[in-house]
Amino acid sequence: MPYSAAHKEQTRLRIVEAARILFNRHGFQNVTIDMVMDKADLTRGGFYNHFKNKEALFSAAVSSFLMGRGAQWRADAGVDPSNINSETAFQMIDAYLSTKHLGDLDGQCPMIALPSDVARASPDVQASFQQLLIAMVSLLERSIAAGDQNGRQEALSLTALCVGGMVLARTLPGSELAEEIRAAAHTTAAQMTRHQSGASRSV
Amino acid sequence: MPYSAAHKEQTRLRIVEAARILFNRHGFQNVTIDMVMDKADLTRGGFYNHFKNKEALFSAAVSSFLMGRGAQWRADAGVDPSNINSETAFQMIDAYLSTKHLGDLDGQCPMIALPSDVARASPDVQASFQQLLIAMVSLLERSIAAGDQNGRQEALSLTALCVGGMVLARTLPGSELAEEIRAAAHTTAAQMTRHQSGASRSV
DNA sequence: TGTACATCAGTGAACGCGCGTTCACTGATGTAC
DNA sequence: TGTACATCAGTGAACGCGCGTTCACTGATGTAC
Numbered sequence A, B: 001m002p003y004s005a006a007h008k009e010q011t012r013l014r015i016v017e018a019a020r021i022l023f024n025r026h027g028f029q030n031v032t033i034d035m036v037m038d039k040a041d042l043t044r045g046g047f048y049n050h051f052k053n054k055e056a057l058f059s060a061a062v063s064s065f066l067m068g069r070g071a072q073w074r075a076d077a078g079v080d081p082s083n084i085n086s087e088t089a090f091q092m093i094d095a096y097l098s099t100k101h102l103g104d105l106d107g108q109c110p111m112i113a114l115p116s117d118v119a120r121a122s123p124d125v126q127a128s129f130q131q132l133l134i135a136m137v138s139l140l141e142r143s144i145a146a147g148d149q150n151g152r153q154e155a156l157s158l159t160a161l162c163v164g165g166m167v168l169a170r171t172l173p174g175s176e177l178a179e180e181i182r183a184a185a186h187t188t189a190a191q192m193t194r195h196q197s198g199a200s201r202s203v
Numbered sequence C, D: 001t002g003t004a005c006a007t008c009a010g011t012g013a014a015c016g017c018g019c020g021t022t023c024a025c026t027g028a029t030g031t032a033c
Helices: A007-025 A033-039 A046-051 A054-065 A069-076 A088-096 A100-105 A113-119 A123-147 A151-170 A176-195 A196-201 B005-026 B033-039 B044-050 B054-065 B068-076 B088-098 B099-103 B115-118 B123-147 B153-171 B175-195 B197-199
Strands: none
Touching: A007 A033, A007 A046, A007 A054, A007 B123, A033 A046, A033 B005, A054 A069, A054 A123, A069 A088, A088 A123, A088 A151, A088 A176, A100 A151, A100 A176, A100 B115, A100 B197, A113 A123, A113 B115, A123 B088, A123 B175, A151 A176, A151 B044, A151 B153, A151 B175, A176 B123, A176 B153, B005 B033, B005 B054, B033 B044, B033 B088, B054 B068, B068 B088, B088 B099, B088 B123, B088 B175, B099 B153, B099 B175, B115 B123, B123 B153, B153 B175
């Protein structure tokens, strides 16, 4: 058996990581197989040794975020998924809605960069995307749950607020309005995180 | 001067309206000039009598929502932009985050269907998109402002919550999680609208 | 230990299709007389 | 009023390019003996 067993897997990972960055920056359709393979220091033809087609790469790239760049992201934010406490939700939203995250086109969460692409993609891609969504909601929910019986609703709404704020800011790159939206969503999300029980009791 | 002055304008409107619906449903890149012209009962070549290129059509289609389908949408929701009161914000978010709106692929707000496409489009398209965003924020802000000095922050956050909830729900069509997110965002947004002064005083 | 072999990851040319755009034309319609 | 004309909205064939995918091959590497 030529090439070590790990060799092919490492090449595959290089392709996926290159794709994740390029998709994040340019969107699924604006990235060509050539661009991905170039960035992975390979040539075009070899792509199909690793993936059935371009759509399969999309699914793999979205999936890869959770345990790859996303894990790094969480670590930087001080979030430890194996030790979730009442501070976790705040740390999460603080980092998610930060100017740093808004400026990080390569490393950003795919939910910000690619939601429209995913809405039109195959069920496999949507399933990969759903993993990210569930992870974020679950993390927030577990952090909030202690003091609040409406924890799940709030976790879902915080996620929508985080993603929505960043998605809208992204549509107007560099503008004042973009920064204003990010900041407003950040403030509101922080308020909800700190005082969620008070807010949820109304209505 | 052959053809009445209004004739060309009407044809142009037909093209824009066809494009708006198709872009909403399939995204900018998945719609071809042929598809648009077919839907407008015209043939391919005539397109360039009306638009410089496909990107210019995108900008026109996004812009058209505000006074076209969007005006219809607001009327259905009971919102009258010329008579904004303290109920307006609630009517707006109630309709925006409704199951009806989630199911309306053709008539939905472009901020839900096309944010990723706009983030990668030309400044002209982004400017058209910004009109929609400003209109929504402004409407909410004017409704909230009376009782709340943080009206603008809340209007911005409500917009992010509305758009984010719908965008995420759209990525998982027909799933339980999609409906759960829509419902949670709806509940939270309604709470914020009804009791914004109480919530905003915290922190 | 050294060598022949088999495997298959990677190469790069080619294929074929789709789509944005161009262009020479056609024919419907308003205007001049 | 009727007719010739000029305009230009609309037609449809063609162009050219890009990109996803295929395919015959090459050569690096692990294994058998």
